[in-house]
Amino acid sequence: MTAPTVLHVATASPYDVVVGHGVLDRLRGLLPAGVQRVAIITPESLEHLLEPFADLLEGLDVIVLQVPDGEEAKNWEVAAACWESLGEEGFTRSDAVVTLGGGATTDLGGFVAATWLRGVAVVHVPTSLLAMVDAAVGGKTGIDTPAGKNLVGSFHEPAGVLCDLDLLATLPREELVAGLGEVIKCGFIADPEILAIVERTAPEALTAESAELRELVERAIQVKADVVAVDLKETGGADGHPGREALNYGHTLAHAIEKATDYSIRHGEAVAIGCVYVAELAARAGGLAPELVARHHSAFGRVGLPTTWRGADFDSLLATMRVDKKSRGNQLRFVVLSDLAKPVVLAGPSEDDLRAAYTAISGGAA
Ligand SMILES: NC(=O)c1ccc[n+]([C@@H]2O[C@H](COP(=O)([O-])OP(=O)(O)OC[C@H]3O[C@@H](n4cnc5c(N)ncnc54)[C@H](O)[C@@H]3O)[C@@H](O)[C@H]2O)c1
Numbered sequence: 001m002t003a004p005t006v007l008h009v010a011t012a013s014p015y016d017v018v019v020g021h022g023v024l025d026r027l028r029g030l031l032p033a034g035v036q037r038v039a040i041i042t043p044e045s046l047e048h049l050l051e052p053f054a055d056l057l058e059g060l061d062v063i064v065l066q067v068p069d070g071e072e073a074k075n076w077e078v079a080a081a082c083w084e085s086l087g088e089e090g091f092t093r094s095d096a097v098v099t100l101g102g103g104a105t106t107d108l109g110g111f112v113a114a115t116w117l118r119g120v121a122v123v124h125v126p127t128s129l130l131a132m133v134d135a136a137v138g139g140k141t142g143i144d145t146p147a148g149k150n151l152v153g154s155f156h157e158p159a160g161v162l163c164d165l166d167l168l169a170t171l172p173r174e175e176l177v178a179g180l181g182e183v184i185k186c187g188f189i190a191d192p193e194i195l196a197i198v199e200r201t202a203p204e205a206l207t208a209e210s211a212e213l214r215e216l217v218e219r220a221i222q223v224k225a226d227v228v229a230v231d232l233k234e235t236g237g238a239d240g241h242p243g244r245e246a247l248n249y250g251h252t253l254a255h256a257i258e259k260a261t262d263y264s265i266r267h268g269e270a271v272a273i274g275c276v277y278v279a280e281l282a283a284r285a286g287g288l289a290p291e292l293v294a295r296h297h298s299a300f301g302r303v304g305l306p307t308t309w310r311g312a313d314f315d316s317l318l319a320t321m322r323v324d325k326k327s328r329g330n331q332l333r334f335v336v337l338s339d340l341a342k343p344v345v346l347a348g349p350s351e352d353d354l355r356a357a358y359t360a361i362s363g364g365a366a
């Protein structure tokens with residue numbers, strides 16, 4: 001058993017992300033000193049993962065707030081039910097929230113922690129690959145509204161993040177593959193070695209126990225840590241780099257697809273399609289090299305992620321894309337690549353280019 005890796009997120013409120021096998025006993029050390037009461041926010045479906053927590057948190061007053069599974073939890077009714085429970089328990093500013101679940105749970109639980117008493121401490125214990133490499137790190141929290149994905153939320157950084165790769169043993173394969181969508185995204189925007197690992201490793205060898213998956217997890221977290229350390233609140237980068245918006249690569253279309261499917265598509269799957277879409281867009285609007293566009297199709301496709309989609313007409317997707325957080329007034333803004341690991345913002349692309357890129361990934365549904 002190799003030692004845990006500790007990745008440091010160097011923001012104004014710095015914290016550690018601990019990655020390894022069998023590291024749950026590090027939980028106590030990530031909680032702020034003096035915490036006496038802990039509210040664990042976790043989906044009903046992951047009850048089996050709760051068991052070790054009783055011992056780990058011995059001596060603390062622990063309450064468990066069970067929430068619906070997946071995206072079903074990311075709405076104001078579930079947030080309000082959590083606030084009600086915290087109120088009944090008299091939860092104070094010296095108490096802490098612990099989230100245990102996938103990215104939907106860390107987003108909801110982070111939002112509840114951000115809003116209760118205007119902010120109490122939260123430690124994330126992500127249980128899906130996607131949550132380990134992305135959702136639990138960086139402090140974006142939020143819920144969905146009928147108008148779209150993550151439209152209400154706040155930046156609230158965790159006190160720590162604990163990624164125990166052993167938790168992935170029960171994660172269904174399709175969910176692990178979905179997590180690879182965000183990992184490969186990081187390869188394109190910042191760390192090409194991620195792409196090299198994905199391209200030389202047999203996809204079925206990327207298992208919870210494998211050294212290759214661990215390296216991918218650590219590299220993707222490092223990409224995110226580096227970006228948020230420079231631009232936590234997405235106000236912009238320097239020298240032409242989009243700052244935190246780079247992490248939103250592929251997400252403009254991805255979020256529109258998620259809404260169009262009523263969240264039946266996995267987030268990581270939608271991100272894969274969205275990244276291929278912006279590569280096709282950059283080829284038209286910014287001259288991205290055809291080899292790099294082809295590499296998008298092959299890297300995501302290699303691990304079993306979708307790279308084409310034709311589930312909605314372009315006009316309805318365009319209407320949803322207009323409320324993307326990167327939009328400014330009527331102007332749509334996309335993160336695209338000018339080259340490998342060189343993300344830039346493409347502001348106000350022509351509707352012809354947007355439509356043509358959709359035709360390229362949908363086989364003519366525009
Ligand atoms: N805040 C951020 O920066 C950020 C970043 C990326 C994604 N997200 C959000 O994260 C969500 C997607 O996260 P996700 O892919 O983890 O989805 P999810 O939370 O819906 O989890 C996917 C499924 O896997 C199950 N699961 C999780 N861990 C398991 C385990 N160890 N064993 C068995 N089953 C397990 C869950 O119960 C669920 O059914 C989306 O809502 C997305 O918007 C947020």
Ligand SMILES: O=C(O)C(=O)C[C@@H](O)[C@H](O)[C@H](O)COP(=O)(O)O
Pocket residue numbers: 134138140149150182244245247248249251325
């Ligand atoms: O952390 C970020 O910043 C990201 O954009 C990471 C994304 O993978 C993630 O899905 C995020 O929740 C999207 O943010 P949003 O601001 O577009 O809702």
Ligand SMILES: [Zn+2]
Pocket residue numbers: 134182251267271
């Ligand atoms: Zn994402």
